[in-house]
Amino acid sequence: MENKEKLLALVGYSTKGGNTEKLLKDYLDLYGKDKLVDIVDLNTLDFKGCIHCKACLKKPRCKLEDDLSPIYEKVEAAEELIFASPVYFNGLSWLLKKFIDRMQAYFPHEMNWQGKKQASLLVTAGAPSYPRQFDASYLEAEITFKTLGYEKVRVVQVNNTDKEPYERGFLSQDIMKENGIYRRKGSQWELIEE
Template sequence: MRLCFITGCLPILLNLARGSNEMKVLAVIGSPRKNGNTETLLRAVLKGVEAAGGETEVVRLCALRIQPCIGCGGCDKTGQCVLEDDMQELYPKILASGRLLLASPIYFYGITAQAKGFVDRCQALWSRKRLLSEKGEWRKDPTRKGFLVAVSATHGERVFEGAILTAKYGFDAMGMGYGGEFLVKGMDGRGDMAQDAATLTRAEEAGRKFMD
């Protein structure tokens, strides 16, 4: 993919942000396990999102080639990441979405490596926001929101704290406010979530409310 400098690239990305659709929802799955507890929970949330009129697109990070941020500072002057991989396809999807759901199981009191790598690569979007702000061209859209869906095996009192903080600042880099979360503890075995009909019903309702 061709990369461009601030004079050519940022106005294009700005137009994408201004053209974001409140009903367009990007769901990002950070679990390395396909159809696991996290994905089952997310699907229930998305059912509610779609019932409320949301147009959903699901991205499974483990199926993509996304390199970790290398801290090179390449995005500082352009607002554009220099790493050419599948993340380049996600940037415009993020900017065009009015809602974003980040779903991840909890690994050692945080989100997965796949989910964290995705968030880290959104440093380019933070740089873009800063550059546009300096030019007086950044306008925050209060309707754009991010939502965290997370599942833990344990019942630790603070088990979700790290994930929530990461999600909040990640969404901020994407130009989104924090819309809330749906968190479930005690899902240790494979298939546990699919057996919890009450929680899935509550998740569906949370998806509806997320579109308010």
């Protein structure tokens, strides 16, 4: 069991049975097999946002003591990391952003990350496609994944969920490369960027 790859998924949505949860479940069915999957639902944690106290400038540790404290260890040990979030005002959900800001603890340091294999961002948005709909969510996640030692970033984007909710099983085939932005388009997945 110890040899299994550790996959950590951060839940940044609050709708049970919603679009993002369905997408995450499909993604885990596909890419979580034979891995040690740990799903951390940020809704269940009582934690503060970063207050820029600068304590982490000295060492890569956050001074705040709360429910997020034990999660740092999981983040450090994870070989795969997933962020699952709805798009809120073009960015990630406040819940995931609050988590991300706390990762500032690592930012000032040259971390010797080992075994970081794959990071994934799963996002759903309600409106039909419009320019730059996913830009902010992507940029926020990308810099965080880099800060946490990931070079390979796969992004899965679903929009128009107000009219066309995400349905289980839509993501059921391994057609995705480790790097790349994939977006639902009609009945298919489109590779937007490699």
